[in-house]
Amino acid sequence: MSLSQQQELRAILEKGLPHAAQPYLLIAQALNTTEAQVLAQIQLWQEDSLIKRFGLVVKHRKLGFKANAMVVWNIADEQVDDVAAQLSSCSEVSLCYRRPRRLPDWPYNLFCMIHGTDREIVTAQIDAMVKKFSLSYVEKDILFSFKAYKQQGARYTKQGI
Template sequence: MTTNLVIDPVLSDQQQAQLFAEIEQGLPLVAQPYLAIAQQLNISEEQVLTTIDAWQQQGLIWRFGLVVRHRKLGYDANAMVVWNIEDSEVERVANILAQASVVTLCYQRPRVLPGWPYNLFCMIHGKSREQVLGQLADICQRHQLDKFDKNVLFSTKAYKQRGGRYSASVIKE
């Protein structure tokens, strides 16, 4: 079999770490951003594309795209809705919430007693508090969730939107 195809070697662990650190800072806004990164790291564009693609396939990166400032886009109401749900019901309710289009994140977290009885957290970003509360009421009514104890915590001020070493590109509030 004759072929002219040259396959670049898989990146070493160290090269992968360098590549990750580089893309975490953000891709340059140029026509060939992956090439620009490859040149910086002295690897090939093909290696960059293949590696990022593999990371996505493996779920190491959930999504690779644009990071927006939600307040600047008019999403001023940011609600953390917390629920106290029996352990046996958590998964069922979490899946209902996760499927609601307005819910952006949904996590199970430990209760911290005394003082914090809630074990399921979800985020709803909306343009106003009224809109968010309306969307929440709608979900509760449609799925009979009103029987569960819950609380809505709106954010009143954002102090630090980035800074942690790993935090820059992970939106978790």
């Protein structure tokens, strides 16, 4: 597969698979190649860890998950990796990132996202994580979203931007 076909394939995959019985065949036709070549390229990207997995993007608010909390933590720098690993091990946590502090106003350096149907449930889940990992001494804040303006997967190609 040529480099330009690979770039086009990445852009197509970023947008999601076509809703068809044979989506890879449709992609191959769009790229003027074979379905086997498309599948082989995807396999190579998986082996190289460029593609981790194919998944479904769920519009969680439409499913009733309206209590969405970004929990921000002020973790000692030497403990961030350990605490991030602990929080990431929780099924309730969908995202966990380290970001720079913005002192003096923003001391937080670890961020995790939790989605739930009810604020009390999400708060209880956070309290349980605090207890489980002995984080009661850690300064944190829970930022519940109240309006969604956009939700989509990230785009990494020029065609996707």
